Amino acid sequence: MDSSQDKNAPSPIPTLGRFPALDRVEYPADLRNLSVEQLKQVADELRAETVDAVSTTGGHLGASLGVVELTVALHAVFDTPDDKVIWDVGHQAYPHKILTGRRDRIRTLRQPGGLSGFTRRAESKYDPFGAAHSSTSISAGLGMAVAHHLRAEEDPSYRERNVIAVIGDGSISAGMAYEAMNNAAVAGPGAERLIVILNDNEMSIAPPVGAMSNYLSRLMSSRKFMGLRELAGKFVKKLPAPVERTARKADEYARGMITGGTLFEELGFYYVGPVDGHDLPQLVSILRNLRDTDNGPIMLHVITEKGHGYQPAEKAGDKYHAVAKFNVVTGEQKKGPAGPPSYTSVFSRELTRRAATDNKIAAITAAMPSGTGLDAFAKAYPDRFFDVGIAEQHAVTFAAGMATEGLRPFCAIYSTFLQRAYDQVMHDVVLQKLPVRFAIDRAGLVGADGATHAGSFDADFSHLRQFRVIL
Template sequence: MAEKILRNINSPADLRKLNKTELKQLAQELRRFIIDIVATKEGHLGASLGVVELTIALHYIFNTPDDLLVWDVGHQAYGHKILTGRKDIFDTNRQLGGISGFPKRSESEYDAFGTGHSSTSVSAALGMAMASNLKGETDKQHIAVIGDASIASGMAFEGLNHAGMTKANLLVILNDNAIGIDPSVGALKEYLTKARVGYKPASYNIIEALNFKYFGPVDGHDLDGLLKVLEKMKQINGPKFLHVITRKGKGLKKAEEDQVKYHAPGKFEPATGELLKYDTDGLPLKYQDVFGFTLVELASSNEKIIGITPAMPTGSSLKYMMEAFPERAFDVGIAEQHAVTLSAGMATQGFVVYCAIYSTFLQRAYDQLIHDVALQNLPVIFCLDRAGLVGEDGATHHGVFDIAYSRAIPNLMIAAPRNEVELRNLLYTVQLGLENPIIIRYPRGRGVLKEWKLPFEKIKIGKGECLKQGSEIAVLSIGNMAGNVSEAIAQMSEKEKLAHYDMRFVKPLDEVLLKNIFKKYKKIVTVEDGVKKSGFGSAVLEYAAEAGFKGEIYILGIPDKFIDQGSVVQLQEIAGIHVEGIRQKLESMI
């Protein structure tokens, strides 16, 4: 489709010059533009396709950027980015040096708030609205667009609860497509499903009970209807709520039919939506699948095993246990705090609970990790997927803080397997009887071994392993960084001078092994894919000070800054923890 209208749209001001017939044509062009770019560059597809008409209507009716628009989650914001001056660089989306895949304040004045995690929009937009009241800007509009999975989170309800008791000029728009990354779950989802067909389960609805003026449900693909209702709501002061029904993946048949897969489908044929086929035969399995398949294997012989995940059954591969043992595996929705404390509650009753959660999302439940799990010393097993640099999702999603933020918590152990066999054996070991909670962290993507399903072996808690002897320098790695270190050493001419230890555990540290290392080597290098501040290297430094080590210790890890998007290899190079960066550091020390 020739972009007759979209090519002339460089800002919402251009958009507002169009008539309604042209707006409908623009919707078709915008949808096709998103499909064509994402087909080759990859990214989050389905959510943005579902809100094309809503995006156009919002920028047409409201005076953005003076009126403030917050997208929750940013998966929906591709059309918004294209219409707000980023059309010509949209093909750099999620790439190194390009635009972010999520709204980002430093990127555009139209991005009122950064939203990489969910359920923050109501609180943020309410804060903006209350600030506008304090400044006397009574005509300013504040809009939060939130998905039906995001609104089920506790934080969203905290915001709604507060907003209903204010005079804030706040419009909350519920983008209801019955799916987040996976299908939405919970009683609220059932309530919204009934609301779709006009059924009132009580004499009032839940939103009106929170003192919002409720409108809807309305068809999110009826552009004329959206324009009318938004114009009407623009004239109403105070908190109001618009329930919009959309279809995720709208406009691409394959994306509508398989909304889970086409949330972020990878590369595909833009005309048909057919996924491009890659030959994965013989390639190592993804770490998440090693976790998922191993958990099913363990659960088949241990009826005490429970699996819990907050809204990521596909992303964490807990889906395999949900299929095999549906009575013992639970998706609790976007509710990380609830997931952690639910796990704690089940652990009090003698169950072996594996809480599968992305590293970046465990940050959202830090108090529960401390107060509900570690303080009570409940042996919950946290399986932290996407630990380390995750690539194109960027700063909001990198799992680089978990070692630092969890190392300070008493009772909590931290392990990081270097490969799939180690992961498998750790998962096996912790269900044999655990006295403390533990974090097992592993990276996004494929592993390094083709043969991973070996007989289980028990791992000694808190014990590291020497992978290579050497004469001058000891390199201590944690987790999958062992691979980069081994490859770097293999490329060196004086490799016999380098020893390599896989420490396996950040906490408890293998102090016996460290004492032996301190006696033998005067130069030590630690390598991690987490932040250097308070991380694994810091733990080694702390113990070295206690032990009176007089040699040199160098820490390689993520520097004290937020790392933007790019491929994992590119980002490791920026941090200096890629193979060549490690090799150069070691060469300089010999």
């Protein structure tokens, strides 16, 4: 083997067909007696099975490929489904579904009567919380952890469970995630069993934006300190209780002096990381240590690559976030027959054209520049384009503020996500009669994404002239 080859790089995609290691895994319990080397083989075959399945159904491939090793490690270390694993959004849940008794149905993904493209409580006991919109996992996980603690206090035979919330660097930019973290520090002893895994792949649907992205990039320089803290943690566990408390306080001061502390620690989390999310042996070791501690809430910062292990995805600009059916060997996606111009393309062309003669036009989106067609506007008028990240509520009121000062803001958001900001639409725009134009993409009923992405309430707003709906 070439000594320069990354020792943590996945093996080449095995020959598609029968996977000897994965074939022995029907449920997560089957992983727990395997060696780390055997788990690595399962991970390689799981990645190949995911690629093959999505090539026939389409779906959110890149995020799933990025968490293959993490998925195997979580189910090998924790006692799921008693321990709860919550996947924020659910874009990355395909490997999880394969390992939790749904492999025989994985090629029904996003098909009528088939598996949901997201986590769904009615589908499996291994899906403790339904998802499809981002940034909900920490709130839900904290609620579960507190509930477990209260039940254990009432029933001594009830075992408190670990709750693991896996959230991406894009999703953690949303306000709801910080509301949950802020509350976790004062939510009581139940929060001790909460582990938040920050899956940092430097990308959501579009490249990340904002101060949080820059902050996470700076944290990635602390790998050396991670090793020191692992060593200190092992030493502290062997100390008598009074000395242990003193040592933990010393560790807090040391972290502050060496790294300046972290935002997560200021919010009451014990921060661990960053760690390589594709190094399966290290992940298993760290997760075992976190499973056996009661120092929560804990933030584990994991660095992954979207599309990891499948070359066409790694080379793609969006890391194969969402794909149609494709050729596994070449990665070429199968395009449907050409039809009339899409709503998105017409909107994009006309807004860009009109902005050439009206310098008061501004465009706002919430982490969806290409999906809403605003990427063309952004190239033509970068000073008047604003991607606020996954923050629909802020996007609406930000647009309202612009409108009060004479600008003509166009707020382009998918209908399903604009539903998260209806209070801002009604209170900050409609009641004040502000001329904000909402370009609502993917309005009404949708297809493979299912009920979570349907614009169920579009008709309720189409009669409001102040709303300036563009459907």
